[in-house]
Amino acid sequence: GEDVEQSLFLSVREGDSSVINCTxxxxxxxxxxxxxxxxxxxxxxxxxxxSNMDMKQDQRLTVLxxxxxxxxxxxxADTQTGDSAIYFCAEQxxxxxxxxxxxxxxxxxx
Amino acid sequence: DTGVSQDxxxxxxxxxxxxxxRCDPISEHNRLYxxxxxxxxxxEFLTYFQNEAQLEKSRLLSDRFSAERPKGSFSTLxxxxxxxxxxxxxxCASSSGTGIYGYTFGSGTRLTVV
Numbered sequence: 472g473e474d475v476e477q478s479l480f481l482s483v484r485e486g487d488s489s490v491i492n493c494t495x496x497x498x499x500x501x502x503x504x505x506x507x508x509x510x511x512x513x514x515x516x517x518x519x520x521x522s523n524m525d526m527k528q529d530q531r532l533t534v535l536x537x538x539x540x541x542x543x544x545x546x547x548a549d550t551q552t553g554d555s556a557i558y559f560c561a562e563q564x565x566x567x568x569x570x571x572x573x574x575x576x577x578x579x580x581x
Numbered sequence: 582d583t584g585v586s587q588d589x590x591x592x593x594x595x596x597x598x599x600x601x602x603r604c605d606p607i608s609e610h611n612r613l614y615x616x617x618x619x620x621x622x623x624x625e626f627l628t629y630f631q632n633e634a635q636l637e638k639s640r641l642l643s644d645r646f647s648a649e650r651p652k653g654s655f656s657t658l659x660x661x662x663x664x665x666x667x668x669x670x671x672x673c674a675s676s677s678g679t680g681i682y683g684y685t686f687g688s689g690t691r692l693t694v695v
Contacts, residue, residue: 475623502681513585513672513686514624521681559623566679568614568637571623 475572477560482578489547491575493560496541500562503536504569505545508557517545517558547577555579585687587673593693594663601659602690606675613656614684615648616672617641624672630656663694 474496483489495503501522506514520527520534527534533546547554557574586605594600606613612631616624627646628638632653650656660667670691674684
C-alpha cells in the first residue's frame with residue numbers, strides 16, 4: 472500500500488541549511504509535494520515536483536527527487552526562526568487524493 | 582478571494598451528539614477534499630468531491646460520517662453519534678482540475694468530544 476515516511480524531528484541553528492527527508496513506497500506516484508504547518512494553522516503548500524524532474528529550486532527552497540530510491544528531500548537555505556514548523560511530504564498518483572507523511576518538526580534556534 | 586473557509590473553528594460536543602462542519606472552497610475550484618488530522622500525525626484522507634459528485638471515500642469514513650456538496654460549491658461533513666476517538670482537526674482543501682499543482686487548505690475545525 473501507499474506509505475510516506477519522514478524523520479520526526481530536526482533541529483538547526485539560524486543561518487544554517489536544513490534538509491528534511493522523505494521516502495515513499497508507491498512507484499506510481501507522479502506528483503510529490505512539501506507542505507508547511509504552523510501551530511494551530513492549516514497546511515501551506517511550499518512546493519511540488521513532478522516525477523519527470525530531478526530537482527526544483529524556488530528561492531531558498533531546493534527539492535531533490537531520487538526516483539530509483541523513492542527519496543524526496545527539501546533543503547531550506549539560510550534557515551530562519553520563522554521556518555520553525557512541521558513539514559509534511561505528500562505524494563499523489565494521478566487522479567487520486569494526496570497521501571501525507573507524519574511530518575517533520577523543524578526547530579530553529581537563534 | 583479569501584481562500585478556503587471552515588466553520589466553526591472549534592467545536593466541543595458531548596459523546597453521542599451529532600456535529601456538522603462546513604467548508605467553503607475557493608470559488609473556481611471544482612475539487613473539494615476532507616482530511617482528518619490527529620495530534621502528531623499527518624492529515625489522513627477521508628473523502629473528496631468533484632463538483633457535486635463524491636468520487637472517493639476512505640475506509641476511515643465509517644457509516645457515522647457523511648459528507649455532501651449539494652450544489653458543487655460549499656460542503657458539509659456530519660458526524661453522527663460522536664465518539665471520543667473522533668476528536669481531531671478536520672481539514673478541508675480545494676483544488677482546480679485534478680489538483681496536480683497542489684491543494685489549498687483551510688485552517689480546519691478542531692473537534693473535541695467529551
